[in-house]
Amino acid sequence: MVTRFAPSPNGFLHLGHGFSAWVAQQVADPGHHLLRIEDIDQHRARDVFYTAITEDLTSLGLTVSGARIQSRHRAMQAWALEKLQDRDLVYPCFCSRKDIDEAMDAPQEHDAGQAYPGTCRAKSRHERSQLLDNNTPHAWRLDLDKALSIIGQVSFREWGFPPFGPAGVINVGRDILLxxxxDVVVARKDIGTSYHLAVVLCDAAQNITHVTRGNDLFLTTPIQVVLQKLLHLPVPEYFHHRLVADADGRLAKRKNSTSLREMIAQNDDIWQQLAPMMAEAQPRIDELRVSWGKP
Structure with missing residues (x-):
């Protein structure tokens, strides 16, 4: 059983990262808890945060093997995008954020709750070619309707704590997806790839059998399963854990929460603070490992 802890180097780790790394280590076989640095957004990455990640994990007694640096695999990401382009499963999107917001404000343009109204999907090949020839900035979006017509049912095995509904085999309906x-972005204008695309490629390259992460990322899973099937990649099993929160709500780097290294320096008992969540998660981790014939 192979898992990965996959932080981004855009801030120091906080208590929630510590819990997430613990879950990944508990699920994995010894020596198969891998580190991945998700740094495709180089505008936000900082050198100090790369080194701090491994230092903080070591301070907590958590072990990780290797370190796959996501930004070093641009060629693989470009290859995957080209495969989707060759099958006409993606289309260029020239919309600005303002364009999308304005379209979403027009009720006749979209169904309530839809993430993107499909403005550029409706453009003719001639229109697209002209815009591309003029080097108009663009992202690439997945034509989800076409993708679902190819792959059929989207489902995955969930072992953890989904934000709604029970764990088990999750079947996601076509209408809900659409x-x-x-049509999510699979290649951003500024970096030529996306979180979704980079993640599924790295999971396959690292032979990840179980993706463990916070349940705030639960809704990204169906799109990633779609990409895995389109690119003929393995579909791992998933364990979405609860988020660690303080009295003010969810801990997040952008909220300037106390970092793990600050807590370590203050001799805070980090594991005591996490003990209730660890106790809640452990039975489901045990159930998962037993299902794979593991002690």
């Missing part, structure tokens, strides 16, 4: 997620 209305709630829509």
């Amino acid at each position: 209305r709630k997620l829509g």
Whole structure:
């Protein structure tokens, strides 16, 4: 059983990262808890945060093997995008954020809850070619309706704590996917790839069998399963854990929460603070490992 802890180097780790790394280590076989640095957004990455990640994990007694640096695999990401382009499963999107917001404000343009109204999907090949020839900035969006017509049912095995509904085999309906997620960006204008695309490629390259992460990322899973099937990649099993929160709500780097290294320096008992969540998660982790014939 192979898991990965996959932080981004855009801030120091906080208590929630510590819990997430613990879950990944508990699920994995010894020596198969891998580190991945998700740094495709180089505008936000900082050198100090790369080194701090491994230092903080070591301070907590958590072990990770290797370190796959996501930004070093641009060629693989470009290859995957080209495969989707060759099958006409993506289209260029020239919309600005303002364009999308204005379209979403027009009720006749979209169904309520849809993430993107499909403005550029309706453009003719001639229109697209002209805009591309003029080097108009663009992202690439997945034509989700076409993708679902190819792959059929979207489902995955969930072992953890989904934000709604029970764990088990999750079957996601076509209508929900189209209305709630829509044509997601698979290659951003500025970096030529996306979180979704980079993640599924790295999971396959690292032979990840179980993706463990916070349940705030639960709704990204169906899109990633779609990409895995389109690119003929393995579909791992998933364990979405609860988020660690303080009295003010969810801990997040952008909220300037106390970092793990600050807590370590203050001799805070980090594991005591996490003990209730660890106790809640452990039975489901045990159930998962037993299902794979593991002690």
